[in-house]
Every structure is written in structure tokens, then in C-alpha cells.
Amino acid sequence: MDDFRRKKLIDDVASPMIAILAGLLVGAIVMLLTGTNPLFAYKEMFTKSFFRPYYLAETLVRSAPIMLSGVAAAVAWRAGYINLGMQGQMAVGGLVATVMAIYLPVHSWWGTVLCFAGGMGAAALTALIPTYLDYKFKASLIITTLMLNYAINHITNYFVAYPMRDPAGDGMAQQSVQIARSLRFYRFSNKNAMNTSVFVAIIVVVLLYFVFTKTKFGYESKITGLNKNFAQYGGIRSMRTMFQTMALSGALSGFAACIEIFGVRYRYVNSMFSSTGYAWTGLMAMLIAGYNPLLTLVYSIFLAGLNIGGTALQRNVGVPMQIADIIQCCITLFVSVKILHEYKRMKAFSKGTARGRTS
Amino acid sequence: MNNLYLAAVINTTFRYTTPVLFAALGSLFCTKAAVFNVALEGQLLAASFVAIVANYYTNNVLISLLAGVAAGAFVAWIVAIFQIKWKVRDMVVGTAMNLLVQSVTAFLMQIIYGSRGTVQGFGMVALTKINLSFLKFSPFLYRMFEDLSTIDYLGYIVAVLIFIYFKKTVSGFHHLSVGISGTAADSLGVKSQRIQIRAVVISGILCGFGGVVHAMGNVTVFAENMTSGRGFIAMGAASMAQSHPLVAIGSSLFFGTMLSLSKTLQGYINSYFTEAIPYLCTVLAITVYGVIVTMQKRKPAMKA
Numbered sequence: 001m002d003d004f005r006r007k008k009l010i011d012d013v014a015s016p017m018i019a020i021l022a023g024l025l026v027g028a029i030v031m032l033l034t035g036t037n038p039l040f041a042y043k044e045m046f047t048k049s050f051f052r053p054y055y056l057a058e059t060l061v062r063s064a065p066i067m068l069s070g071v072a073a074a075v076a077w078r079a080g081y082i083n084l085g086m087q088g089q090m091a092v093g094g095l096v097a098t099v100m101a102i103y104l105p106v107h108s109w110w111g112t113v114l115c116f117a118g119g120m121g122a123a124a125l126t127a128l129i130p131t132y133l134d135y136k137f138k139a140s141l142i143i144t145t146l147m148l149n150y151a152i153n154h155i156t157n158y159f160v161a162y163p164m165r166d167p168a169g170d171g172m173a174q175q176s177v178q179i180a181r182s183l184r185f186y187r188f189s190n191k192n193a194m195n196t197s198v199f200v201a202i203i204v205v206v207l208l209y210f211v212f213t214k215t216k217f218g219y220e221s222k223i224t225g226l227n228k229n230f231a232q233y234g235g236i237r238s239m240r241t242m243f244q245t246m247a248l249s250g251a252l253s254g255f256a257a258c259i260e261i262f263g264v265r266y267r268y269v270n271s272m273f274s275s276t277g278y279a280w281t282g283l284m285a286m287l288i289a290g291y292n293p294l295l296t297l298v299y300s301i302f303l304a305g306l307n308i309g310g311t312a313l314q315r316n317v318g319v320p321m322q323i324a325d326i327i328q329c330c331i332t333l334f335v336s337v338k339i340l341h342e343y344k345r346m347k348a349f350s351k352g353t354a355r356g357r358t359s
Numbered sequence: 360m361n362n363l364y365l366a367a368v369i370n371t372t373f374r375y376t377t378p379v380l381f382a383a384l385g386s387l388f389c390t391k392a393a394v395f396n397v398a399l400e401g402q403l404l405a406a407s408f409v410a411i412v413a414n415y416y417t418n419n420v421l422i423s424l425l426a427g428v429a430a431g432a433f434v435a436w437i438v439a440i441f442q443i444k445w446k447v448r449d450m451v452v453g454t455a456m457n458l459l460v461q462s463v464t465a466f467l468m469q470i471i472y473g474s475r476g477t478v479q480g481f482g483m484v485a486l487t488k489i490n491l492s493f494l495k496f497s498p499f500l501y502r503m504f505e506d507l508s509t510i511d512y513l514g515y516i517v518a519v520l521i522f523i524y525f526k527k528t529v530s531g532f533h534h535l536s537v538g539i540s541g542t543a544a545d546s547l548g549v550k551s552q553r554i555q556i557r558a559v560v561i562s563g564i565l566c567g568f569g570g571v572v573h574a575m576g577n578v579t580v581f582a583e584n585m586t587s588g589r590g591f592i593a594m595g596a597a598s599m600a601q602s603h604p605l606v607a608i609g610s611s612l613f614f615g616t617m618l619s620l621s622k623t624l625q626g627y628i629n630s631y632f633t634e635a636i637p638y639l640c641t642v643l644a645i646t647v648y649g650v651i652v653t654m655q656k657r658k659p660a661m662k663a
Contacts, residue, residue: 034470082450133642137649142397142450143595144642150588151638158631280458287451320469325462332455336447 016288016299016335023331027323036319044317045309045324055312057194059305061264064201065090067300068256069282071208071293076249078212078291079221080228081242085130085145086253086279088152091272093123093254094261095156098268099164101179108182115183116258123254124247126152131246135239153274160270174270185263197263202297204255209293221245253279277325281307284332303328366502368623373507374577375622376615378403378586380514381569382593383611384521385562387602391525391538392551392558397453398438400590401460402563406431406570408464411478411581412471418482423575424510428567434460435563439556457590465583478581485579486510486572510572517565521604534558566590588638592618595641599648613644 028038048055069086076083097119100106106114130144157174164176185197212218224231224241232238257273265272273279281303282296289295310324382399389396410427417423434456441452465475472478486508494500524531534554536544541551573589574581592614600606617640624633 030466084454130642133646133649137646137653139642139645139649140595140598143591143598143645146591147588147595147638147641151635151642154631154634154638158629161631162629280454283454284458287455320466322462322466322469326459326466329455329459329462332451333441333447333459336451336455337441337445 012290012292012295016295016331019288019331019334019337020302022334023327026330027327030323030326031319034319036317041313041317041319045306045313048312048316049305049309054192055308057192059301059308060198061193061195062308063301063304064198064263065256065260065278066282066285066304067205067297068201068259069253069279070286070289070296070300071205071282072249072252072256073279073283074212074286074289074291074293074296075208075221075252076245077286078225079241079245080225081131081134081246081249082142083127083145083246083249084142084283085127085148086249086256086282087273088145088149089123089126089250089253090257090279091152091156091274092126093119093250094257094273095159095268096122097254097258098176098179098261099159101183101262102164102177106183107180111180112183112185112262115262116255119258120251120254123257124250127246127250127253128243131243135242149274153271156268157270160268164268166267176268178266179262183262184266193264195263197259201256201259204252205293205297208252212291212293217241217244256282281328284328287332288335362499363502366499368619369503370505370507371619371622372612372615373504373511374572374615375618376611377511377514377576378569378573378589379593379596379614379618380518380608380611381565381572382590383596383600383607384514384518384604385565385569386594386597387600387604387607388521388565389555389558389562390597390602392534392555393538393541394443394555394559395449396435396438396442396559396562397449397594398434398456398460398590399562399566399593400586400588401453401457402431402434402438402566403570403573403586403590404457404464404584405434405460406567407574407585408467408570408581410571411483411574411579412467414483414575414579415478415480418484420484420487420575423484424486424568424571427571427574428564431565431567431570432560432563435559435561435566436556438563439559443552443555443559461584464581468581468583475583477583479579483579484575485577486575508572508576510568511576513568514572515608517568518604518608525604569593592637592641595645599644610644614641617641 024042028042031038031041049059050056069090072086072089073083097115100115100118101111104114126148127145130139130141130148133139133144134141160176161174166173166175166177168177185195185200187193187195212222220231220236220241221244223234224236224238228238231241256278260272260278261268282300285299285303286296288299306324306327307321310321313319313323314321382403385402386396386399406427409430410423413419413426414423438452438456441447442449468478469475488506488508489512490506491501491504494504525535533544533549536547536549537551537554541555544551569589570586573586593611596610596614597607599610614637617637621633621636624636
């Protein structure tokens with residue numbers, strides 16, 4: 001048993017490391033093809049994401065919504081419900097929380113809590129619509145959640161383009177007015193965006209680790225993900241698990257959006273969750289982490305660093321920042337091939353027994 | 360609303376249908392071999408981008424078409440390697456590939472053209488248009504089929520060809536057998552893995568045609584992430600058609616109508632809402648379809 005655990009740990013740590021190196025290698029090849037020295041570029045990328053205080057703060061602030069949407073995805077995916085709608089759920093949650101913060105007479109910390117509750121509730125309801133359609137009418141969750149992303153993006157943009165638009169400024173920016181000062185998270189200095197919301201996000205992610213591993217809900221959703229029939233046979237009510245996991249997934253997406261708005265942006269901006277791609281980066285972080293919240297936290301910080309470094313790269317070296325996205329996608333693909341490893345072993349095993357029988 | 364206006368709307372519907380139809384055919388072609396292909400979106404986008412780049416440099420319709428189709432097939436080939444050869448989960452490959460194509464096209468756009476947003480060129484050529492002159496007697500019909508490209512018609516022909524392939528050829532029969540049971544097909548000497556890889560690559564070729572039409576059919580332009588969920592709409596269309604190629608024509612036409620309505624209604628309703636129509640209708644259509652299927656399933660049980 002101990003030996004097995006050690007092997008599993010090596011597998012869990014080593015295969016993402018190999019994948020990350022391979023992903024960086026692909027990035028290096030792409031940069032070589034575009035005529036940039038990859039060593040120089042990577043040095044620039046990593047100093048401007050982890051090794052300077054200002055950029056490290058930026059990376060951590062960026063990682064907060066990514067890790068939350070990552071665990072939001074992990075909650076649903078590990079139970080076998082493919083939620084691709086984190087982006088739309090974030091948009092609804094963020095918009096509702098902003099509306100509450102602007103139009104309700106709320107202030108100080110309880111106001112923030114109230115707005116968060118509203119945003120998370122709205123996001124959870126958004127996630128429950130496709131869940132209900134899938135449960136009742138067998139409408140594929142994958143397609144409906146993804147389609148709602150696009151629809152929600154257009155409809156939320158309407159609100160900041162017309163009724164909620166900030167009249168101040170140059171009139172070009174489609175965004176709401178800023179939320180009250182007392183509702184915002186505490187910022188440590190004026191020099192960077194570092195604020196207390198990052199710690200809140202980390203605490204929530206760590207809590208979810210315990211929810212996943214130590215609670216009845218975590219166990220039930222995991223078993224449902226592994227084998228739905230077995231779970232039902234074992235007395236787990238699949239319908240309740242489905243609605244619970246999807247609601248939690250949506251609420252966490254809403255939480256991610258609120259963290260971004262109340263910690264960094266202070267307002268709802270046109271397409272703020274579809275153009276930044278937090279949801280997709282979070283999804284990749286949790287795929288690399290294999291649904292583990294603590295590892296999702298680590299990889300979210302890493303991927304956020306890649307993004308921040310990517311923008312620095314675009315500014316200073318002239319390599320488009322999408323290089324960071326390319327590297328992330330490659331890492332995700334390479335990590336997923338670790339199944340190849342297991343598959344090969346299984347195949348070798350079955351071949352061995354077959355040969356044993358014939359001889 | 361006069362008659363000619365209606366004809367123009369129908370004409371737009373045909374144009375919007377083609378990419379969805381091709382992608383839906385690609386989707387069902389995979390489904391019939393028991394492969395769930397989520398990367399249609401990436402295959403479409405890659406084809407659109409490469410077709411426009413080839414067009415920018417050569418100004419040749421045929422070369423751009425072939426380049427686009429090859430790009431779609433190439434993306435599909437990578438998907439096939441990961442998903443079928445290396446047994447990676449379909450959702451993981453699909454989402455990662457879609458995002459990869461999206462970022463690679465945005466990256467290359469900046470490298471080649473030095474800007475984000477859209478690529479438009481002066482000398483770029485559109486697909487060859489066909490005007491049916493024998494319809495001149497009726498302005499309505501003439502307007503309905505005006506300026507459709509060869510590939511718009513090809514979509515419907517391919518749908519029929521796939522139907523014939525499944526029904527009448529040995530190879531198509533093998534394809535279907537893999538879809539029903541891979542191990543059973545394997546035991547009878549059908550190489551199921553090879554058939555599955557071939558199915559995915561063919562879906563890439565089909566999506567290649569769709570992507571080329573999407574970029575070069577109407578106005579010749581590439582915009583960042585221009586397919587905007589059409590691959591997933593096509594998945595909806597294919598699942599509504601229960602993977603029947605001829606029924607897929609109907610469901611694709613429905614989604615084509617929704618896409619064209621979202622453009623035509625912009626004059627009357629705020630465009631933020633009309634843009635959301637095709638996506639909401641996809642959700643609605645899949646749901647309604649689900650209701651019908653569950654009702655059908657219930658009926659024989661009640662009789663018994």
C-alpha cells in the first residue's frame with residue numbers, strides 16, 4: 001500500500017512536471033520560428049511574473065479568480081457533469097453583485113458579504129438551468145452550458161452598454177460606475193493591486209479540498225463521477241448529487257467573479273469575463289491538477305504567472321501574449337497523455353495473460 | 360415586409376447554414392464511429408484562418424480552399440492521435456484543442472499582420488458564385504438562390520453522399536459496425552481504431568469546407584475567434600438529427616435560420632439581444648428535442 005502511494009505521488013508530481021517542460025519546449029520552438037531568442041524571452045517572462053514584487057503581486061491577484069473557477073470546474077467534472085459554462089456563470093454572478101453594490105444601500109463588510117451572496121446565488125441559478133434541462137429532458141449539458149456562455153455574454157454587455165453605463169469618462173468605455181469604497185477589499189499599498197481577496201480565495205480553495213476529501217458530499221460526488229450506476233446501487237441519490245454539485249460549481253464561479261470585481265476592477269466592464277479567459281485558464285489548471293483543489297491552487301498561480309509574463313513579453317520583446325495561452329494548452333494536452341502510460345501498462349498486462357493462456 | 364426581402368432573408372439563411380451543415384456532418388460522421396468529437400470549433404476556426412492567409416498571399420480561390428481544408432484535417436488528425444490512439448478523454452482533448460487553435464490563430468495574426476482584430480486584404484478573392492439564370496423568370500426564386508457559392512450546394516450533396524455511404528457501401532457498413540461495438544468489429548477483422556481515426560480526419564475535412572465558406576463565402580475576412588460557437592451549434596444540430604445525415608440538413612437549416620434572424624432582426628431589436636438568439640435557440644431546440652424523445656420512449660411502454 002505504501003509503495004503504491006509513493007508511486008502514485010511520483011506519478012502525480014512527475015507527469016505534470018514533464019508536461020510543463022514539454023509545453024515550455026513547444027513555446028520555445030514557436031518563439032524560435034518567429035525569430036526570438038527563447039532563453040531571453042523566458043527569462044523576461046519569469047522575472048516579470050514571479051521574481052519582482054510588483055509582478056508577483058499581479059500574478060497572485062490574477063490567480064485568485066483563476067483558481068476559484070478552476071475548483072468550480074473541478075467540483076462538476078469530478079462528479080461527471082461537464083460544466084463548460086463557468087464563463088457565463090461568472091458574468092451573471094459578477095453583474096448581479098455589481099448591481100446590488102451600486103443600487104442597494106449597502107456598505108462596509110456586511111454589504112460585501114450580501115453582494116457576494118447575491119452574486120453567488122445568481123450564478124448558482126444560472127448553472128442550475130442547464131442542469132435541470134439535462135436532468136429532465138436529456139439536453140446535453142456540454143452544449144447547453146457552452147451556448148449559454150455566448151448568450152449571457154451578449155445580454156450582460158447590454159446592461160453596461162445602456163442602462164448601467166457610466167456616463168463619465170470619454171464615453172467609449174462600456175462599463176458600470178465604480179462600487180462604493182467601503183465595499184472593496186483592503187489594498188496593502190497604492191503601488192500594486194495586491195489585496196485581501198487573494199487570501200479569501202486561497203482559504204476557500206483549501207476548504208474545498210476538505211469538502212472533496214473529508215465530507216459525505218465529496219465522497220458521493222466522486223463516486224458518481226467514477227461510476228453512476230454503482231453510486232445509485234450504493235444508495236446515492238444521483239439527482240440530488242447532480243443539482244448539488246452544479247449549484248456549488250456555479251456558486252464558486254460567481255464567487256470568482258465577485259473576487260475580481262470587489263478586489264481589483266471595482267466595476268463591471270464590457271465582456272470582462274469572456275475577454276480575460278479566467279474560466280478557461282482555471283479549467284486548464286484543474287485538468288493539469290487532476291481535480292485536486294490544492295494542486296489547482298498551485299497550477300493556477302503558475303498559469304496566472306505565464307499570463308502576466310506573457311503581457312510583459314508582448315510589451316518588451318514583441319512576442320504576442322497569446323504565447324502564454326499556447327503553452328497552457330500544450331501543457332494540458334501533454335498532461336492528459338499520462339493516461340497513455342496507464343493504458344500501455346494495462347495493454348501489456350492483458351497481452352501477458354493472453355500469451356500465458358495460449359502457451 | 361415585401362417578398363423580395365423575404366427572399367433575401369432566405370438567401371442569408373442558406374449562407375449561414377453551410378458552415379453549420381458541414382460541421383454537423385463532420386460531427387455525425389464521428390458519432391457513427393463511436394467518437395465524440397468536441398474539437399469541431401477548432402477545426403472550423405483553423406480552416407477559416409489558413410484559408411484567409413493563403414488567400415492573402417496567393418489570391419487564388421482553389422489554393423485557399425485546399426489550404427483551409429488541409430488545416431481542418433490537420434487539426435482533426437492531432438485530435439485523432441490524442442483521442443483515439445492515446446485514449447485521452449474526449450472533453451479534455453476537445454476543449455484544449457479549441458483553446459489552442461484560438462490562441463494560435465490570434466498569435467499568428469499578430470505575427471503575420473501585426474494587429475489583432477480582423478484580417479482583410481485588397482486583392483482577396485471570394486468563393487466562386489453561381490447564379491442560376493434559368494430562375495430569372497421569378498425574381499423571388501432568383502433572389503433566393505442569388506450568389507450562392509459552389510460549396511453552399513456541395514454541403515447538401517455531401518449529406519446525400521454520406522447517407523449513401525452508410526447505406527450502400529461495405530466500408531460504410533464497417534464504419535457503422537465500429538459505432539455499434541468496437542470490440543465486436545475488431546473480432547471480425549475490422550480495424551476499428553483505423554476507422555475511427557479516419558472518421559475524425561474526414562470530419563476535419565468537412566469542417567475545413569465549412570470554415571472556408573465561413574471566411575470566404577460572403578465577405579472575405581477573418582476576425583479573431585470568428586466561428587463563435589458554431590462548432591457547438593453543429594453538435595446540437597447533429598444530435599437533434601440523431602446522427603442521420605439527411606435529417607441533419609433540416610436541423611442545420613433551422614440553426615441557419617436562427618443565425619440569419621439574429622442578423623436581420625438587428626434593425627428592430629437591440630443587437631445585444633439578437634446576437635444571443637442563435638445560442639438561446641440552440642438550448643431551446645435541444646430541450647424541445649429531448650421532450651419529444653422522452654415522450655416517444657414513454658409511449659410504447661404505456662402500450663405494453
